[in-house]
């Protein structure tokens with residue numbers, strides 16, 4: 001209980017990286033923590049490609065939460081880039097938050113990463129996600145015990161990013177591992193990313209949700225032109241020209257769709273989401289272009305904007 005003698009707890013600020021298998025719900029947890037749709041989410045694994053920094057500021061702490069690509073064995077230059085993004089994020093953090101889907105068996109990558117965290121001394125908070133999918137309480141306790149025994153995290157927080165269950169508790173738990181200190185970012189900063197990057201991610205998310213199977217993984221979105229009222233105050237709207245890059249002509253056909261229907265859907269949804277994000281009307285000029293094997297070569301990766 002607060003008394004005249006009790007000291008207000010010191011402000012804490014620092015970095016936490018989210019890490020875990022593809023599709024576990026890392027980006028969904030970021031969006032739930034921030035209460036805003038910031039990171040791209042889709043039902044396809046390997047949606048996230050870049051380590052994206054989001055900033056959660058409360059009265060007691062500021063957590064810079066780094067979203068990372070799902071842990072997987074890299075096949076192409078793109079996969080290697082994604083693995084590099086995970087490494088880079090892990091190098092600088094005060095704690096790691098391992099996100100797992102409680103309905104999936106634990107894979108080796110999860111065990112490896114938890115062992116590695118234990119060796120490095122970085123505290124590991126386990127976010128046991130998608131608890132809304134568990135059928136009964138017994139399942140729930142069974143999973144928690146299994147995670148405790150196998151991964152030995154510093155703490156476990158069961159959550160549902162989808163329903164928002166226990167998300168505040170997860171933030172509070174992560175904050176315990178941050179050093180005392182003042183905020184690193186201004187309180188109104190939500191994300192350390194450019195508007196161009198955000199717009200490209202919104203379009204890429206729409207491609208990931210619209211297209212089936214392997215097609216999304218061979219795509220990238222390149223913003224060729226981005227004009228906003230910030231730069232051109234007379235405009236009163238955002239004007240974007242963007243290319244969806246694919247690896248093969250067949251994929252271009254799929255993304256355009258019969259009578260152009262698929263591309264139209266991607267465009268309408270992207271425009272809607274970009275308008276929501278930036279609060280301006282949007283003109284979106286969207287093209288599909290073939291760049292054979294772009295994600296396998298350095299030049300292709302550079303063209304698609306995946307360079308450090």
Ligand SMILES: Nc1nc2c(ncn2[C@@H]2O[C@H](COP(=O)(O)OP(=O)(O)OP(=O)(O)O)[C@@H](O)[C@H]2O)c(=O)[nH]1
Pocket residue numbers: 020021022023024025026027028029040041042043044045046047048049068069070071129130131132133159160161162163
């Ligand atoms: N039922 C349920 N689904 C969820 C929950 N959290 C995320 N999802 C769904 O799981 C899928 C993957 O979510 P993402 O947030 O993109 O997962 P991720 O871990 O960031 O995936 P990658 O970036 O591909 O590594 C999406 O279809 C989400 O809607 C949850 O708590 N419950």
Ligand SMILES: [Mg+2]
Pocket residue numbers: 026027028040041047048067068069070
């Ligand atoms: Mg993600």
